Amino acid sequence: MNMFAPAACRVRAISAPTRRAPPVISTTWSRNEEFSILGFMRKHDTPMAPQRELMGRQREPGLNEAQAGHCARMHSHLREQIDAGGGWLSFERFMDAALYAPGLGYYSAGARKLGAGGDFTTAPEVSSLFGACIARQCAQILSALGGGSLLEIGAGSGRLAADILSRLETLGALPDTYRILEISADLRERQRRHLEQSLPHLLGRVQWLDQPPQEPFDGIVLANEVLDALPVARFRWHRAGVEALGVVIEDGHFAWAPRPAAPAMAEVCRRLSESGGAWDDGYVSEYCPRLIDWTRGVTQSLRAGAVLWFDYGLPRSQYYMPERHEGTLLCHFQHRAHADPFRYPGLQDITAWVDYTLLAEASRTAGFALSGFTTQSYFLAGLGVHEEMQFMAGGDDNRFARLANEARQLMLPGEMGERFKAMAWLRGLDLPMSGFALQDLRHTL
Numbered sequence: 001m002n003m004f005a006p007a008a009c010r011v012r013a014i015s016a017p018t019r020r021a022p023p024v025i026s027t028t029w030s031r032n033e034e035f036s037i038l039g040f041m042r043k044h045d046t047p048m049a050p051q052r053e054l055m056g057r058q059r060e061p062g063l064n065e066a067q068a069g070h071c072a073r074m075h076s077h078l079r080e081q082i083d084a085g086g087g088w089l090s091f092e093r094f095m096d097a098a099l100y101a102p103g104l105g106y107y108s109a110g111a112r113k114l115g116a117g118g119d120f121t122t123a124p125e126v127s128s129l130f131g132a133c134i135a136r137q138c139a140q141i142l143s144a145l146g147g148g149s150l151l152e153i154g155a156g157s158g159r160l161a162a163d164i165l166s167r168l169e170t171l172g173a174l175p176d177t178y179r180i181l182e183i184s185a186d187l188r189e190r191q192r193r194h195l196e197q198s199l200p201h202l203l204g205r206v207q208w209l210d211q212p213p214q215e216p217f218d219g220i221v222l223a224n225e226v227l228d229a230l231p232v233a234r235f236r237w238h239r240a241g242v243e244a245l246g247v248v249i250e251d252g253h254f255a256w257a258p259r260p261a262a263p264a265m266a267e268v269c270r271r272l273s274e275s276g277g278a279w280d281d282g283y284v285s286e287y288c289p290r291l292i293d294w295t296r297g298v299t300q301s302l303r304a305g306a307v308l309w310f311d312y313g314l315p316r317s318q319y320y321m322p323e324r325h326e327g328t329l330l331c332h333f334q335h336r337a338h339a340d341p342f343r344y345p346g347l348q349d350i351t352a353w354v355d356y357t358l359l360a361e362a363s364r365t366a367g368f369a370l371s372g373f374t375t376q377s378y379f380l381a382g383l384g385v386h387e388e389m390q391f392m393a394g395g396d397d398n399r400f401a402r403l404a405n406e407a408r409q410l411m412l413p414g415e416m417g418e419r420f421k422a423m424a425w426l427r428g429l430d431l432p433m434s435g436f437a438l439q440d441l442r443h444t445l
């Protein structure tokens with residue numbers, strides 16, 4: 001997967017860490033739940049800045065010397081890309097560069113990213129219960145296959161890998177190998193250190209890959225919060241015609257600039273508008289042109305087994321509702337979320353929600369059967385999260401209370417329980433999976 005390209009930056013004061021309701025509408029969670037506040041900003045948290053912000057090059061408060069220097073280098077790099085494109089760069093290429101430009105992009109350079117001292121937290125960082133439940137699902141699949149290997153894409157701090165391996169060991173269901181496809185060199189090191197410290201005796205089973213495995217294998221491919229980083233194309237809808245939103249330099253700053261969409265983009269938008277409802281003139285959103293090819297690429301060598309995707313997202317009809325007229329772009333910097341991708345390119349994460357209908361379409365293209373789609377909450381409940389809490393607490397009431405609190409963060413609708421979904425694809429295997437037994441949302445896709 002070559003997602004490398006360019007990006008830029010300027011730094012301006014970032015909004016206070018207040019949160020407001022996301023640009024997303026749920027049919028089941030309450031507004032009060034949307035406003036709930038946790039200690040750390042999770043990756044799905046809410047934007048609060050205007051969509052259009054300009055960027056300068058002067059150093060602003062909040063960035064240290066190294067960060068300001070990084071920002072300046074990124075700015076020059078992106079500026080070159082914009083110049084090379086005749087003064088206009090598609091947003092998809094801008095996002096690609098901002099996240100993946102070698103040595104400069106958010107995932108290619110050395111930012112801490114996850115956890116305290118980073119920019120956001122994720123389900124495995126919230127609780128080992130997440131990995132323990134996934135391990136139960138993996139044990140079921142590996143048992144049906146008679147063994148196999150795991151491939152995790154984008155392993156972050158390595159916690160999920162450690163939690164899964166540790167629980168699989170106690171379940172007597174260790175995989176032959178646990179491979180990690182990780183784009184970030186510094187996160188690889190962090191993963192290695194975490195696994196060395198937590199499971200030194202299992203380190204021999206763990207391998208890091210630079211590209212998807214080429215040789216066929218049986219087992220499981222899984223990824224938590226990776227799809228949301230795939231660069232998206234941004235568009236503005238008008239009855240008279242669709243515009244592609246790209247990036248230009250205005251007075252030395254980045255700015256949004258429209259140009260008439262190519263026929264292929266106009267056609268995609270026409271189809272999206274049909275599933276979402278009547279859009280007003282000026283409706284802005286995004287889609288992920290590379291999701292189908294990328295998911296096929298990372299799953300192609302799985303001969304028999306399951307692919308498990310976890311991320312925040314919606315079925316297409318909800319994603320492209322008329323009310324969500326600014327799309328779902330979201331950036332994270334030091335546990336604050338905002339909607340301005342121009343603010344700290346190279347230093348901030350940029351994400352968009354997953355169109356799960358597109359991911360379901362991708363399963364067919366990649367030769368899999370779509371076998372489950374549910375919320376994170378129901379996935380964890382189906383796998384016996386309560387039993388896991390008891391197992392992990394080992395009779396210690398204080399520990400049980402802590403785990404109960406973590407489970408709430410993972411499962412409540414206003415926390416991570418509903419916005420995050422789980423999807424499973426199967427190939428060469430027919431298996432009713434426990435994680436999808438309690439709720440089947442495939443009809444919504």
Ligand SMILES: C[S@@+](CC[C@H](N)C(=O)[O-])C[C@H]1O[C@@H](n2cnc3c(N)ncnc32)[C@H](O)[C@@H]1O
Nearest residue numbers: 107122124154155156181182183184224225226
């Ligand atoms: C938001 S973090 C999630 C980390 C971890 N899965 C978790 O849940 O804590 C995204 C992870 O995916 C990795 N990543 C991003 N884009 C990737 C790509 N195209 N290929 C492989 N890894 C990628 C990042 O380096 C990082 O490890």
